[in-house]
Amino acid sequence: MANPHILVVDDEPDISALLAYHLAREAYRVRTASSGPEALKAMEVEVPDLVLLDLMLPGFSGLEVLKEIRRHDSWRSVPVILLTARTDEVDRVEGFREGADDYVLKPFSPREIVLRVGAVLRRVLQEPPVKSGGKILRVGPFVLDVEGMVARVDGREMDLTPTEFRLLQVLMERRGRVQSRRQLLESVWEVTARIATRTVDMHVQRLRLKAGDAADWIETARGFGYRFRLDPPPPA
Numbered sequence: 001m002a003n004p005h006i007l008v009v010d011d012e013p014d015i016s017a018l019l020a021y022h023l024a025r026e027a028y029r030v031r032t033a034s035s036g037p038e039a040l041k042a043m044e045v046e047v048p049d050l051v052l053l054d055l056m057l058p059g060f061s062g063l064e065v066l067k068e069i070r071r072h073d074s075w076r077s078v079p080v081i082l083l084t085a086r087t088d089e090v091d092r093v094e095g096f097r098e099g100a101d102d103y104v105l106k107p108f109s110p111r112e113i114v115l116r117v118g119a120v121l122r123r124v125l126q127e128p129p130v131k132s133g134g135k136i137l138r139v140g141p142f143v144l145d146v147e148g149m150v151a152r153v154d155g156r157e158m159d160l161t162p163t164e165f166r167l168l169q170v171l172m173e174r175r176g177r178v179q180s181r182r183q184l185l186e187s188v189w190e191v192t193a194r195i196a197t198r199t200v201d202m203h204v205q206r207l208r209l210k211a212g213d214a215a216d217w218i219e220t221a222r223g224f225g226y227r228f229r230l231d232p233p234p235p236a
Contacts, residue, residue, distance in 0.1 A: 004121055005029045007048035009039040009065065010083060011057055015106075019052060022110040023117065036060025040068060043075055050121055052113070055084040055095065063098060070099040079120045079162060083108070096202040101163040102189065103199070119189055124162045137172045140232060141214045144172055153214045163188065164207050167200075171218060171228040180225040200225075 006023050010016045011034045020030040031048070033039040036057050042048075051069065055062035062082065069075045082095045082103040095103055101120055104113060137144040141154045144165075151158040151168055160168065170187045171179065179187075181200040189199070204226055208215035216233035218226055 003027055003029050004049035005031065005046060006117060007039065007042055007051045008032045009034075009036075009051060009057065009062070010054040011035060012054075015054075015083075018110060019113060022114055026114055026118070028117070036062070036065045036068075039065055043069070043072075043078075047074060048078060050117060050124075051078060051080045052117070053080055053082055053100075055082055063094060066095065066098045066100060077124075077162065079124050081113075081116055081120060093202055093205075096206055099161045101161060120163075123166055123188070137169070139172050139175050139228060139230075140217050142168070142172060142211075142217065144169055153211050156212075158210050160207075160210065164203060164210070167203050168207060171226065175228040176230040178221040178225055178227045184225065 006028045008016050008019045008023070008030060010019070010032070013034070016032040016034070020032055023030045031042055031046070033042050037060055039051070039053070043051075053062050053065060057065070062084075066080055066082075069078060069080060076099075079101040080099065082100045083106060084095075084103060085106040101124075102116055104116060137146060143152045145151075146169060149162075149165055151160055151165055167184065167188050170184065184200050188203075204218060204220075208218055211217065217229050219229055219233075221227055
């Protein structure tokens, strides 16, 4: 995709300018906003291909902006990377629950941001690098239409973000095999740079929540990673 449009939302001018500079060097078109209302107005003018969103915004928090993005029909599929100086895990978990695709802790390396942005855009806007054997994946109660980006469980359509869909796809394609958190990071997030493996745990937790009664099809391999079952889980 030529010249993707990135919306940077941060109330610190120095950080916005730094991000805009490094992203522009990589041929991204960049627009900045310093508040939640300004960000939403910018999205009404032009829907971006990705949003870099600071959690700590004055008046209208980053989480409120994220919720509004996910509620809006025309914006809900736009990937969002959260920027946060908070080390509290609760804030990050809440961000993932509201549909964030990734997060970066401040202070950050501008190069890391550029890598993260590129990885998310490749995952969302291009063909997935891990190919399935067919257009439809079926395992137990799960049915995944890879090309149509539609996932169903027990006949019910799952409301998944692009990252959640990609995670479910990779787990189903590699069903029966334990996948380490590092393997999932490289396959789903497509970045081999430093990323907290807790990111995987948070996304699996949210994926299980959306799977409802079928959540146990995704097994935890303690101390290693996750596996999608070949056979139905034993009754509780």
